[in-house]
Amino acid sequence: IIVGYIISMIMGRVDFTAISTAAWIQVPTPFHFGIKFIPSAIASISVIYIVNSVEAVGDLSAITEGGLSRDAKDTEISGGIIGSGVASVLGVLFGGLPTATYSQNVGIVAMTKVISKFVVMIAALFMLIAGFIPKFGALITTIPQSVLGGATIIVFAMITMTGIKIIIKDELSSRNMSIVGLSVALGMGVTQVPGVLDAFPSGVNMVFGTSPVVITTISVILLNL
Known part of the structure; x- marks a missing residue:
């Protein structure tokens, strides 16, 4: 990324226009947007977080497989989900957005084999600096899309291979291949065909139409019964 930049x-x-217009210092204000209790919004976000937790299980499992070449422990998965939830609570209190586990990190860990908490803390420190010093954050946004695209090609290639590595750990019987193949096809198909869920209620569209992970996971569970 540095060389490409x-x-x-x-x-x-x-x-560099974004840097010149950004402020030097900005302190986040707690409860900047106020507090409102809207039942429909709470229900919607709760469903989304269930979906996010399902995706987090996959990301955490892939990280331990790619970085440590072993399966994730139950304590590691539960700790990761709890940590994501706590970070989301703290983030929204200061006017930010809820957080989620990002599959891009899986590819980076699988490629570098770096899974140290110290490295994550350094990255978090840079994010804090970007939050308090907008000019630093604006500098990051000046990275051209072509540079980011070149970097993410490798990252997503590693994500794909890590997923395949996890799948082939079990016997590739006709039954297993049918379950995996059909589930992946359903997950990718629904999200890649616009309007396929338009006839369903908006809640169904929100849950099943935003991420292929949901449909794929449900399909795998049902077909594996």
């Missing part, structure tokens, strides 16, 4: 600067493809 430097080359982009030489080619004049980096726009």
Whole structure:
């Protein structure tokens, strides 16, 4: 990314306008948007977080497989989900967005084999600096899309191979291949075909139409009964 950024600067493809317009210091204000209890919103977000927890189980399992070459322990999975929830609570208190586990991190861990908590703490420190010093955050946003795209190609390739590695740990019988193949096809198909769930209630569309993980997980569980 650094090399690509430097080359982009030489080619004049980096726009520094965001840095010049950003402030030097900005302190987040707790409860900036106030507090409102809206039952429908609470119900919707609760469902989304159930979906997010399902995705987190997959991400945490893939990280331990890619970084440590072993299955994730129950304590590690539960700790990761709890940590994500606590971070979301703290984030929204200061006007931020809820957090989620990101599959991109799986590819980075699988590629570098770096799974140290110290490295994560350093990354979190950089994020805090970007939050309190908007100019630093604006500097990060100047990274060209072409540079990010080149980096994510490798990352998502590693994510795919890590997932395949987890799948083939079990015997690839005709039954297992049918379950995995059909579930992946359903998950990807529903999210890739716009409007396929339009005839259903908005709640169904929100839960099943936003992420292929939900449909894939439900399909695997039902077919494996």
